Amino acid sequence: MTEERRVLDVDRLSVVHRARGRRGHPVVAVDDVSLGVGAGEIVGVVGESGSGKTSLAMAVAGLGKISTGKVTVSGTEVGKRFSRSARAEIQVILQDPHGSLDPRQSVRRGLRELRGIHSERTAWVTDEELLAKVGLTADLLDRLPHQMSGGQAQRVSIARALLLRPSLLLADEPTSALDVSVQAQILRLLLELRRTEGLAILFISHDLAVVRAVCDQVHVMLRGQVVEHGVTAEVFDRPAHEYTRRLLAAIPGRQTASPAEQAHVSDDSIPGDGHRSPTPVL
Amino acid sequence: MTTINTIQKSPRPVRKPPAVRARGTGSVLAFGLPLAVIGLICLAAPLLPLPDPALQTLGDALQPPVWMDGGNWSHPLGTDHLGRDVLSRIVHGGQLTFVIAIVGMLAGAIPGTLAGLVSGFYRGAADAVISRFVEAQLALPFILLAIAIIASRGRSLAVLILVLALIGWAQYARVVRAETLSLRERPFVLGLRCAGVPTLRILLRHMLPNLAGTVLVLTTLQIGTVILAESALSFLGLGVVSPQISWGAMLADGRDQLSHAWWVAAFPGLAITIVVLLVNLLGDAMRSWLDPKKRRY
Amino acid sequence: MIRFLAGKAVQGIATLIIAVSVAFFLARGTGNPVREMLGDLASAEQVAQLNAQLGLDRPLSVQYLHFLGDLVTGNLGDSLRYGSSNLELIQSRLPASIQLAAAAMFIAVLFGVPLGIWAALREGRLADRLASAVALAGQSIPLFWLGLMLILLFAVGLGWLPAGQSTGFSSLILPAVTLSTLPMAQIARLTRSSMSEVLGEAFLSAAQARGIPRWRIVLIHALQNASLPVITIIALQAGTLLSGAITVEFVFAWPGLGTLATQAVQTRDFSLIQAIVVFGAAVFVVVNLIVDLLYGVLDPRIRDGVA
Numbered sequence: 001m002t003e004e005r006r007v008l009d010v011d012r013l014s015v016v017h018r019a020r021g022r023r024g025h026p027v028v029a030v031d032d033v034s035l036g037v038g039a040g041e042i043v044g045v046v047g048e049s050g051s052g053k054t055s056l057a058m059a060v061a062g063l064g065k066i067s068t069g070k071v072t073v074s075g076t077e078v079g080k081r082f083s084r085s086a087r088a089e090i091q092v093i094l095q096d097p098h099g100s101l102d103p104r105q106s107v108r109r110g111l112r113e114l115r116g117i118h119s120e121r122t123a124w125v126t127d128e129e130l131l132a133k134v135g136l137t138a139d140l141l142d143r144l145p146h147q148m149s150g151g152q153a154q155r156v157s158i159a160r161a162l163l164l165r166p167s168l169l170l171a172d173e174p175t176s177a178l179d180v181s182v183q184a185q186i187l188r189l190l191l192e193l194r195r196t197e198g199l200a201i202l203f204i205s206h207d208l209a210v211v212r213a214v215c216d217q218v219h220v221m222l223r224g225q226v227v228e229h230g231v232t233a234e235v236f237d238r239p240a241h242e243y244t245r246r247l248l249a250a251i252p253g254r255q256t257a258s259p260a261e262q263a264h265v266s267d268d269s270i271p272g273d274g275h276r277s278p279t280p281v282l
Numbered sequence: 283m284t285t286i287n288t289i290q291k292s293p294r295p296v297r298k299p300p301a302v303r304a305r306g307t308g309s310v311l312a313f314g315l316p317l318a319v320i321g322l323i324c325l326a327a328p329l330l331p332l333p334d335p336a337l338q339t340l341g342d343a344l345q346p347p348v349w350m351d352g353g354n355w356s357h358p359l360g361t362d363h364l365g366r367d368v369l370s371r372i373v374h375g376g377q378l379t380f381v382i383a384i385v386g387m388l389a390g391a392i393p394g395t396l397a398g399l400v401s402g403f404y405r406g407a408a409d410a411v412i413s414r415f416v417e418a419q420l421a422l423p424f425i426l427l428a429i430a431i432i433a434s435r436g437r438s439l440a441v442l443i444l445v446l447a448l449i450g451w452a453q454y455a456r457v458v459r460a461e462t463l464s465l466r467e468r469p470f471v472l473g474l475r476c477a478g479v480p481t482l483r484i485l486l487r488h489m490l491p492n493l494a495g496t497v498l499v500l501t502t503l504q505i506g507t508v509i510l511a512e513s514a515l516s517f518l519g520l521g522v523v524s525p526q527i528s529w530g531a532m533l534a535d536g537r538d539q540l541s542h543a544w545w546v547a548a549f550p551g552l553a554i555t556i557v558v559l560l561v562n563l564l565g566d567a568m569r570s571w572l573d574p575k576k577r578r579y
Numbered sequence: 580m581i582r583f584l585a586g587k588a589v590q591g592i593a594t595l596i597i598a599v600s601v602a603f604f605l606a607r608g609t610g611n612p613v614r615e616m617l618g619d620l621a622s623a624e625q626v627a628q629l630n631a632q633l634g635l636d637r638p639l640s641v642q643y644l645h646f647l648g649d650l651v652t653g654n655l656g657d658s659l660r661y662g663s664s665n666l667e668l669i670q671s672r673l674p675a676s677i678q679l680a681a682a683a684m685f686i687a688v689l690f691g692v693p694l695g696i697w698a699a700l701r702e703g704r705l706a707d708r709l710a711s712a713v714a715l716a717g718q719s720i721p722l723f724w725l726g727l728m729l730i731l732l733f734a735v736g737l738g739w740l741p742a743g744q745s746t747g748f749s750s751l752i753l754p755a756v757t758l759s760t761l762p763m764a765q766i767a768r769l770t771r772s773s774m775s776e777v778l779g780e781a782f783l784s785a786a787q788a789r790g791i792p793r794w795r796i797v798l799i800h801a802l803q804n805a806s807l808p809v810i811t812i813i814a815l816q817a818g819t820l821l822s823g824a825i826t827v828e829f830v831f832a833w834p835g836l837g838t839l840a841t842q843a844v845q846t847r848d849f850s851l852i853q854a855i856v857v858f859g860a861a862v863f864v865v866v867n868l869i870v871d872l873l874y875g876v877l878d879p880r881i882r883d884g885v886a
Contacts, residue, residue, distance in 0.1 A: 061476050084478040092476045094469040102470050104491045113487075117478055157473070164477060417590075418597035421867070423859035425825045426840060430606040430856045433844050448605075506719065513721050514826050518841055533724060537830070544731050551724030559719035566715075 006072075007167045007200040008037040008060065008090070013069035015055045015224075029055035031224035032069070037168060040194060042201040044215030044232065046208055046247065052224040053204050057172045060202065061092050074167045088118055091161035095173040097153035101145040107131075107156055108141040114163055122163050133196075134159045135189060151182035158189065162197065169193075169201045176207060187214055208251050212236050220244050310571050313564040320557060324376030332370040333357075336525055339365035344543045360545040362535060368546060372553050375527035379509060379554075382528065386443050386508045390450020391501055397451065398458025399493070403466055403485060412455060419452035425514060432520045442521050446508050454500060461496050465489055495572040503565035506558040513554050529554050587871045591864045596647075598860040603646055606853065607639065633659075633850075655854035660846045665854035668839060676835035679828070680820035682755035687763035688813060694763075695770025700797065702775050710767060717764030723826035726757040730830070754831040758824055762816040769812050774802075807874070814870045 015030035029052045037043045047053050058064025060071055062078045071078040076086040094100045102110065108127060115122045128138045134155040145153055154174065161169055171190065175183040191214060193199045205211050211218055212232055219229040220241065228241040239245045323330070333356075342365040346353045353360060359368040401412040428445040435441050465471070466489070474484050513530030515521035517537075522528040529550040536547025613629045630636045634645065649656060655665040698710035733740045733753060741750045778797070786796050828837030836855060843851040 061472075063472055063475055087476065087478040090476070092473060094472065096469050099469040100473050102474070102488050102492070104494075105488070113479070114477055117480075160473070160477070414590075414593055414597055415601075417594045418601060418860075421594055421598045421860045421863040422602060422856065423863065426852075426856045426859045427602055427605070429825075429840055429844050430602055430849070430852050433847060433849050433852050434606045510719075510721055514723060517721075517723050517826060518829060518844070520844065530721075533721075533727070537727060540727055540731060541735050544735075547724070547727050548731070551721060551727065554724065555716075555720045558721075559716060562715055562719050 005039045006036045007039050007041075007074055008035075008202060009070075009072040010035045010056075010060065011070040011072070013056070013059060013071060014067045015052070015059055015065050016067040017055070017065070028224050030059065033219075033221075033224075033226050034069075035219050035226065035229065037200050037202055039167070039200055040198045041217070042190075042194060042203055042215050044203045044205065044211040044218040045221055046205060046211050046218060047221035048206060048247075051221040053206075053221055054172065055224075056221070057092075057170055057202075057204050061090055061170050062087060084117070085121065088121055088164040089166050090168045090170055091164055091166040093154070093157050093161060093169060093171045093174045095177050097150045097157060097177060098145050098148075100157045101153055103145050106142050106144055110156075110160060111141075111163060114160060118164055121165050124165065125163065130159050130163055131156075133162060133193070135185075149182075150178050151185060154178065154182075154186055155189065158186075158193070162193065162199075167200060169199050170204070171201055172204045173206070174203075175210060176205070183210070190214065208236075208247055220247070307571060309567040310564065313560050313567055317557070317560045317564060320376070320560075321380055324373055324380055327370075327373045327377055330373065332373060333367045335366060335371040335374040335527060337366060341365065344539065344546075346543070347545050359549050360543070362532075362546045363539055363543070368532075368549055371527055371532055372529065372550055375529050375532055375550065376553065378522060378526055378528045379512065379530075379557075382439075382442065382446070382512050382522075383505050383508045386446030386512065387450060387501060387504050389443050389447035390504065390508075391454055391497065393447070394451035394454025395458050395493070395497055398455040398460075399462055399485060399489060401455065402459040402462025403489065405463075409459070413459070416452045416455045416459075419448065420456075424449045424511065425518075428511075428515055429518075429520060432515075437520060437523055439522075442512065442515065445515070446511060449511055450504055450508065453504065454497070457496060457500055458493055461493055462489060465492055499565055499569045499572065502561060502568055506561035506565070509554060509558055509561070583875055584872065587868055591868045595860055595864045598864070599650065599857050600643070600647075602853070602856045602860070603643060604639075606849070606856075607635075607642065650857065655857060656850045658843075658848055658851045658854075660843070660848040660851065665851050668851065669836065669854065669858055672834060672836050672839045675833060676824065676828075676837070678751065679754055679758060679824060679833060679835055682751055683758035683820055683824075684762060684813065684816065686755055686759035687766055687816070690759075691763040691766030692770050692809065694767040696774055696797070696802070698767070698771040699774035699778060702778075707771075710771065714764040714767045714771075717760040717767075720760065721826075722757055722761065723830045725760060726754065726827055726830035729753050729757060750831075754827055754833050757830075758820060758827045762812070762820070765812050765816065766809060770809055773807075773809065810873060811870055814866055814873070 011034055013030055013033045014028065017027045017029055031052070033052075033056060035043065035045075045053055045056065055064055059066050060073075060078065062071075062073075066079065073086070074089045076083075076089065078090075105113075111127050111130070125133075127141055131138055131140060136152065136155050136159070140148065140152060140156070145156075148156065158169075169190075174190070175186050178186060187210065190199075190201060190203075194201060201214075203211065203215055215232045217230065218232045218235050219226045220235070220243065221227070222243045228235060228239065228244050235244065236248065239248055339361075342357065342361050343363055345357050345361040345365075347360045347368075348355055348358045350360075357367050357369070359372070361367055362371070397412050397416075401409045427448065431445055432441055471484060471488070474488060475481075479488075509529075512521055512528060513533065516528050516530030517534045519534060522531045524531070532550040533547055533554075536543075536550065539546045613626050613633070613635060627636070634642060637645075653666070655669070657663065658665050658668055661668060694710050694713065698707045701707045730753065740753055824833075824835065825837035825840055827833070828835045829841050832838065836858075840852065840855050843849075843855065
């Protein structure tokens with residue numbers, strides 16, 4: 001644990017949504033949650049839909065409500081006065097790869113826009129180098145989202161996030177909309193970027209197999225609360241909370257290697273440093 | 283059946299290959315081209331070898347079209363009660379009809395689109411106020427409202443455009459609002475905000491281009507509505523007045539001659555019908571061209 | 580349910596107030612009806628006198644408050660031309676308008692719904708395209724022109740039907756048919772699209788698999804499911820027909836509200852015009868309220884604020 005070099009610090013965060021509809025009561029989406037992500041660390045948050053994962057993610061990204069508590073990213077508190085450069089410290093990867101890109105904007109124009117807004121942070125890399133980092137070739141630069149596969153679109157999203165040199169990547173179900181084989185490739189890419197770019201990742205998912213494969217630590221959420229947390233292997237091998245046990249029992253057929261496990265294996269086989277040749281374009 | 287449904291509902295978004303977009307171009311051209319030709323003919327009216335549309339030759343009054351007994355080629359579609367050439371008046375009247383349609387459409391489209399954009403994007407109080415005004419506008423019977431305005435302000439082109447803008451804007455605001463509401467929930471908007479892209483830029487450079495297709499379709503269909511509205515007002519004597527000519531105004535003239543000279547009223551109405559039909563067909567074709575999934579009957 | 584209705588009613592009243600206010604300010608804001616009434620030759624004295632007589636010399640805000648106050652008490656003012664109350668004038672013309680609107684709506688449903696069903700069952704085929712063309716034509720023809728052409732054919736040419744005025748059942752046919760085209764087109768389009776949606780759903784195939792004949796499935800199941808949007812359009816169009824029949828009434832000299840409005844324009848009776856506008860907006864709002872109510876009754880999801 002690298003307590004002193006925390007990239008993300010969530011301190012007793014609660015998110016209460018106002019009542020919707022006439023009979024509704026206020027909904028406590030996130031209830032007194034604390035968690036931290038150290039540099040280069042991948043921390044998982046698992047839970048069913050409705051467990052408050054998304055509200056947590058939105059609050060952390062500075063896009064959602066923070067009712068009480070504090071969220072700090074690289075020493076800056078997330079809140080109303082969230083400066084443009086502080087905002088860049090945390091970038092998001094979302095579930096729907098095509099929906100994450102403006103349907104009318106080519107990759108090149110999108111990157112140019114980001115460079116215009118964050119000129120001070122984005123000079124470190126050319127468009128071509130950036131795409132190479134996520135395993136894409138430069139001929140994708142002039143394509144529109146609908147001219148790409150899901151995996152390519154998700155890689156473009158990752159490249160866009162990477163361009164701003166964030167210290168934390170918030171990945172909200174980054175692979176659940178993808179084909180099984182593509183899932184493994186994206187997970188492998190995230191692991192590789194952690195190694196090469198020192199990226200810390202808050203990984204939100206309902207897919208326990210995926211979380212087990214990529215996360216160093218895991219937090220299990222139930223109805224807005226973290227019911228269990230710890231080092232991934234320990235939580236998965238010796239679940240303390242009944243709910244975690246139920247979640248684990250629900251993982252389907254574990255006799256064949258899941259995509260996540262494939263990714264895990266491939267990750268181990270990646271050479272320690274230096275640039276790999278780009279992952280084959282899908 | 284059940285299995286097919288399950289497969290279709292898998293989370294992987296099915297994207298259409300680019301080739302599909304080309305489908306429908308044919309029908310867009312098939313309706314757009316004749317419309318463009320009609321528009322050009324009307325705009326080029328002064329250059330065409332047509333008699334002066336205002337020239338009164340009482341001796342030639344109420345001549346029937348060329349294919350009827352007593353008709354001749356000097357007035358292919360006949361003459362009205364003042365001996366004016368019907369064909370020439372239709373072509374010249376088309377000028378004003380088209381200009382009013384386009385200006386009236388724009389006068390509604392621009393404020394309507396902006397109102398819908400603001401309403402759908404910011405929601406909250408702005409949305410509540412704008413939505414209430416949209417509903418109020420839609421609750422006012424259009425022709426009655428037009429009558430009320432024109433009766434107290436008198437007839438002029440400016441008032442006519444104002445009235446036509448009033449029928450249009452609420453439609454745009456409603457449709458654009460709905461589209462914006464769903465668009466702003468799309469993940470890419472979250473991504474842009476997270477990347478620190480200023481809100482105004484998101485609105486103008488990301489939302490607006492994505493709404494362009496919808497607005498374009500609506501604009502096309504709205505031209506038809508505006509032409510119909512203008513002709514109705516002019517027919518009631520509330521729109522274009524002599525010596526200016528529009529198709530609706532010609533119809534009003536023709537109504538009095540209906541029992542003995544049907545052609546005076548029939549042809550301008552036919553012109554309106556053809557143009558509006560083409561505009562509606564073009565709008566439908568554009569809708570399916572821009573997004574085959576949204577294709578409606 | 581009661582809260583749902585109350586909420587809708589408050590919304591409706593707000594809409595109505597905004598609507599009549601917009602109409603008031605658009606009509607009086609800068610224009611001066613007296614100038615329009617008396618013409619350019621009137622002397623300044625005459626204008627001032629009539630202004631004072633009508634209360635138009637007072638500040639706009641005072642006029643507006645008076646206008647709203649009168650509305651609350653149900654007073655729509657007196658006609659400048661007829662000297663009687665506007666409300667009475669409207670009431671006297673209303674039966675003719677309702678008669679025409681009802682007849683038109685009857686024709687529209689009678690032909691629009693079967694046309695839509697037929698097209699949905701033959702989706703993509705010739706019949707579908709034909710129905711689509713008919714519906715589109717119905718939306719593209721200027722109603723008053725269609726009316727003129729029908730008069731030309733059936734009254735002037737063939738002499739089968741009277742050309743205008745309310746002189747019994749036969750005189751209702753032409754204006755009602757003319758007025759029915761627009762709602763008929765809309766009803767056909769909507770029936771077709773909601774039917775084809777319902778026809779694609781799994782429960783129909785399931786019913787078919789259980790051996791229920793196809794025509795029964797279509798008639799009972801599909802029609803039931805497709806009825807909600809169609810009812811909406813019928814109700815909304817009914818509101819529009821009452822006030823939107825102006826050109827058609829004008830063509831056929833039908834003694835309804837529309838003709839009253841056009842006469843009011845010719846005589847510059849702006850008080851009467853204003854009353855008719857307010858009445859038209861009120862009808863529209865009330866009809867909308869009824870539609871919401873129907874929706875709430877027919878589809879519980881809407882009532883509970885889910886959809």
